[in-house]
Every structure is written in structure tokens, then in C-alpha cells.
Amino acid sequence: MGRVTTRVRRTRWDVGSGAQVERPDTIAVEEPLEVRVGPDPLTTTMRTPGDDFDLAIGHLLTEGLLHAADEVSTLMHCTDVDEDGSPTFNVVEVTLAPGAALHRAPRERTESMTSACGVCGSASVDEVRTRSRFAVADDGVVIDAGVVAALPDALRARQPVFDRTGGVHAAGLATADGELLAVREDVGRHNAVDKVIGAVARGRELPFTATVLVVSARASFEIVQKAAMAGVPAVVAVGAPSSLAVELATEAGITLVAFTRPPRFSVYSRPDRLS
Template sequence: MKVRPGPTTPVRIRQLSGTSARDRRDDLATEEPLEIRLQADDGTRTVAITMRTPGHDFELAAGFLHGEGVVRPGGIAGIAYCTDADLPPEARHNTVTVRLRGPLPDLATLERHFLTSSACGVCGSATLEDLHARCTPLPRGDLVLTPEVLYGLPYRLREGQGVFGKTGGLHAAGLFTGDGELVAVREDVGRHNAVDKLVGWAALSGRLPLSDHVLMVSGRASYEIMQKALAAGVPAVCAVSAPSSLAVELAREFGMTLVGFLRGERCNLYAGEERVTAPPER
């Protein structure tokens, strides 16, 4: 029995090609649940269960908690896999316990976020108002991006996707300098998880805020991804695909640069174009 899940899972498949068929091995991106628990002197509480690709689980937990405004990096005393004796061995590596330095935080805001994420009567304006309660607009800063740097980001991100090369089924999030140098990359079946892993890496290594960096994601730019980038202080987000309307609204309201449809030597600037030295409009 496999005790600790890995990022890929081998399976046997039948492959058809024209009029022939053959049996062969294929590698799939692993998808397993991860339970995130908070532990303090006054108790233990489960705060989230997410489907993810195993790997960098501690970073995922730290990044998720930071992005949702639940726990700041300085409030984390330690992170470990669960050791509860009543759990089977294979389940222990799907449960992460985050030990806090103080008491359990008020989780009412987090609970409301999950309860209202798909509820009737919730609008984008209300969502942005809630975000203003814990985040402030980002300053203009010194980050300046050239079109040449932007055009190279998807290729450098793809070069860093080791598991995608085996499975073809993972999203990625990459952190870059303003010169286009890849700092770190994380992969996951969920694009938001990939961002959480990246932010968690930065949080646990004392790199926040990421005020002079660029976030590149392999899919579309959603409100959730922009929220996580904002909480980490990332001023510029680039995506291979389209942004959502609320993602654009968030970027404009909080002073972020948002680049979409970044493919080849083309892209759309949806917000914060002042950080990009684009050629004159024709």
C-alpha cells in the first residue's frame, strides 16, 4: 500500500492510434484531499479541506492561511503532518496541522467567505469591500516591465514545470523578478493551490511582501488569484488566458498590474499599464 502520495500516479491505459491499439503506462497528476487544521493551547480546529496535488503541503497551508487573512507568518510556530493514532497511515499525509503561537483566531470571516462564495445576493462590490478591510492598495513602486520580459515569462514558467512534463495535467504559478528571472515555481491540479504554495514558500522563508516581483499563472486570472497576490504584496500578475471581470476590477481598485492572454509576443493590459514600457499605440 502506498503510504505517502506523490505528485504523479501511474496507471495502465489502452492507447488507440488509427486502427491499432496498445496497452501502456501513463502518469497522471495525483489529486488527493488535504485537511488544514489549526492547533493552539485553546484547541484544534479544521479550517479547510482542499483537493490538491501532494507536495509542498506545508507551503500550501501557510499560503492559504496568509491569503485568507487568518494567520500571518509570524503567528505560525510550526507545521507538521497529523500523527493521530486513529487515522490510517495513508490519511496522515493528507492532514496538515499548523501550530499557532497564540490562541485560535476568530474564524467568522473565513467561514462567511466559504458560505457566501456561491450564495445568492452576494455581488462583486461587497466582495471588494470585504477585501478593503484587510488589504490596502499597492504603491506604484519601482517595478518596471518591458514587453520583452513579459513575452518570455510563459516559456520560463513552462521550463520550470517538471511534473507537467510527465502528466500534461497541472497548473503552475511562477514568481519572477522584474528582469524575468524565475525565482520559484509550484505546480498543482488547482491553480489557486499553486499560488498558495508559492505564497507559502515566500511566507515561510521571510520574503513577504513580494513588492518587486511578478506572478505568472498558467491558466486564467480569477478574483481568487488576484486576492492572493494582493495579500502577498505582488504588484503584477500575468496569465496565459483571460481574466474575469472581478479580477480586473480588483486590479484597478488596488493599484495592481494585470496582464492577460500572454502568448507569443502578444498580450492584453487590463490594469496598471503604467508599470509596462509598452510601445506607442498604433
């Protein structure tokens, strides 16, 4: 397992007094992760090391490449090493279960994925829009408004890496009653979502009906799309929504909540699920 945080030297400047103070600082690690299916490279993303198997499974599910976690037989870190000969744990090899195969071709990208990028680099807008297998709009879940307002604080209470660095996003999957089933952190908001979906999928079949995806970041297109691909009927974001996120949530029938700062939030689609 690679390091989640590291220590570096930093100089803090006070422009008013001219003072300069040197001290060590704890920052989040960002390293590449290559995911392979068998011997074939699938994608490379910049991520915070840790929960790499959850990330690999979540990515395969939210991209529509696999339909269930049990289509994976084994996952292993390859024995890649750095220039000093030390293992990096930056390559995960996925072996599919007997009889399993990818359900669609991997998304064509024009560049590797960065920690800020979920669907950027795709060859066309049409390629970005992966269609969910699930009728999320038909999910009849009802969520209390008080539960929605409390979710960001519940998520924040389970962000140890953010406490140490201030440099990572978080995503959690909760029940309609507000119980967090899993929380994951990463420098990339889309990676955090893939990690938490992959973690829950290892013990529960898709679709994730009657659940809520809560994210510490803004509500962007790729966050809503990943929710749709996992059959999640509601997304709660601390930050702002994007126009395409609102459009997709409306089209998919997802309840999209943003600017969630207790005791207030804003609802952009399917407010009928809130009570």
C-alpha cells in the first residue's frame, strides 16, 4: 500500500510583517494508478493511494464495463517498482471471473485521467453519455429533509485524511435514514465516488436503490452519471451544481441537492422525494 500522506518543507509568509517561518507540512499524496484487465491497460488515473481495489471495481461499474462486482475473480497489485527498486503499488490487475467479459468497449480518451477529471479527454460528447441500465426515476424512496441537511456533517466527521491535509475530497453512500454505509477519500472527486461505489458493490448488488450519494465537492456531470450508473436515486453535494449535472439529473430522474449547508440546501431536480 502506498502512502496516503507525506511530509514536505514549507515556508509560510506574512506579507504584513514580512515574517517567514519554515516548518514541515503534511500533504496528500497524488500518484498514478493504472488499471489493467488481464494484461491489457484499461485506464490510468491520478489518485490518492489506498482503497485501490475499490477504485478499480467502482470504475468498471460506473463506466458500464461490468454489471456486478462478482464478475471480477481477483484483483492484485502488480510488482512495479520505482527508480530505487521499491514497490509502488501503482498498477492493479483485474482478472475477470470465468465466463465474464467487458460489456462494452472502454471509453476512448484523448489523454490520461487526472485527479480533477472524470470524463474529460473523451473523444466526443456522445461518448461521455453512458446510459444507465437502471430505471432510477422509478425509485420511490422518500428522504427526510433533516437527513439531507445533516449528511455533509456526517461525511465530514469521517474524513481523517482531510483533517491532516485539507487536500482531498470525500464521497459517502448513505441509506435514506442517513446511515453512512461507506466513506472514501481521494484527491480526485470522481475517484472518491468510484471508491465508495466499489466498496459497497463488493457486498451488495446493483442497483443501489433507496440510497444517497453525498460528496464534499461540487455536483458535476460525472458525479451524477456515476450515481445513475449505480442506480443511486439521490445526490447531495456541498458545492454548486453544473448545468450539465442538472440536465442529466433531470433526465435520469435523480434527486439533485446542492449548496448543502445546514440548515439549508437547494434542490434542482425531483424534489418530490423529499419530505
